Amino acid sequence: MNIHFKNICIVGVGLMGGSFALALKAQGFKGKITGIGRTRKNLIKAKRLGVIDFYTTEYKAAVQNADLVLLATPVGWAEPIVRKIRQHLKKGAIVTDVGSVKSRIVKKIEPLMPKGMHFVGAHPIAGRECSGIECATAELYRNARCIITPGAHTDKKALKKVVQLWKAVGSKVVLMEPEKHDMIFAEVSHLPHVVAYALVNSIAKTENNILHHGGKGLRDMTRIALSSPELWRDICEHNRKNLLNSLRNFSSHVSHLTHLIQRSDWPGLENEFSKAKEARQILE
């Protein structure tokens, strides 16, 4: 394993942060992992489970010896946290994250980093509906893609180390510009989440317990509506403009199908269904 870091600090020891720590340990990482988070109770549990070696609720104590800091919080917290930790960072420290939106984070955080310290944004495409330290697993990132989004000013050496780190936890690294990343993930991830939430609310409102009548199709289709509302509100906020474009585009497709049904244009409807089926077939 090619890991250039000895002391790692994980900010937010939940599903993402905890799984990162467990994956490092499973790979034989010999350094120290310190966790910091909102609630001492969760940190105590993480230590008891062997996920982290130390914990603290003080930013200075958490980061002052860290060669690498992983921000594993909802995206909205990344910038405020960097504002709190930057004066305590060790010379040469590297900060990375797991946020699902990258453009704003890269733009806001890069200029905040003191000279000689670097931020390299990452978005591992991994998750479960279940959240919290109890759901963390060393396998979460195994064979998952991890999009790393260097900005115009990203340090090349820091980038290389962060790429190796994400490979070390088992993920397949893809490099992408932050703006391109956010446009693509508005479509393939943020839009589907908003649609799943809308679908559940729309169905649930019609009749008590109506969701019980659904089969496997409905369960599969609405599973992501179990995701954390706080996390997804933050993602929508951070990717607002792209997401609004995606939502408008989606709404016009729904309207189109609705109009075909309204006009009883059944060949036209079948044609749209066939196009979708064909496009979807590339996925598995």
Place this chain on the structure above:
Amino acid sequence: MNIHFKNICIVGVGLMGGSFALALKAQGFKGKITGIGRTRKNLIKAKRLGVIDFYTTEYKAAVQNADLVLLATPVGWAEPIVRKIRQHLKKGAIVTDVGSVKSRIVKKIEPLMPKGMHFVGAHPIAGRECSGIECATAELYRNARCIITPGAHTDKKALKKVVQLWKAVGSKVVLMEPEKHDMIFAEVSHLPHVVAYALVNSIAKTENNILHHGGKGLRDMTRIALSSPELWRDICEHNRKNLLNSLRNFSSHVSHLTHLIQRSDWPGLENEFSKAKEARQILE
């Protein structure tokens, strides 16, 4: 096993019809199963696989000795097929089906049945994205709900026999009025399918190969877009009015979330996400 039929005819020997035959045989059914369908090639394959005992492409030969006829075709074919078979039905024969929309079928088919013969509509909540005889399995209906939809004039004895038949193939029978059935399934099944097709088309249109970037959430959410376009066009046609209501209701929920994002009302958005999460939690 309590099956009141000796000769069973299955019209349409694909996933649904083939699985029905396999389930009967797995339960020790000793009678004869005759298959009829559009293509001789498929029927030959079904016989070779041991799914059916005989096959024919002539309606008269298929149904004249049958105590029970199962219509296992897309919903749009049920009525035209009944018009073709009714003069050949055996005295006392019972016809049932697997259609996903019930109100129109029950209304159209009941008056077509000759005196002493009966139609009892059924909708087994079972399916796979994979279709055709190759995907048929004796387990398809096991523990799946099967909605049976007696109309005002349904014969009580025929109803009882059809209920026992669907229980014999492993399903859990629920009785429901056809109109109520169609309203509920517009919401929990037909709407989600149309939304999945719209979602795939909407995403696929933005950029070549963009779907490849999606994770498990997108795959789960769009899996039902792999369903048969012909089958789902028919379902939309048969449940047009309910489905249009569901689509309008859904579109207004999407608009509501879009407006919250547009207005940057993040607490309002989180509140909607939380409502959806809570409603969805009852499902697993």
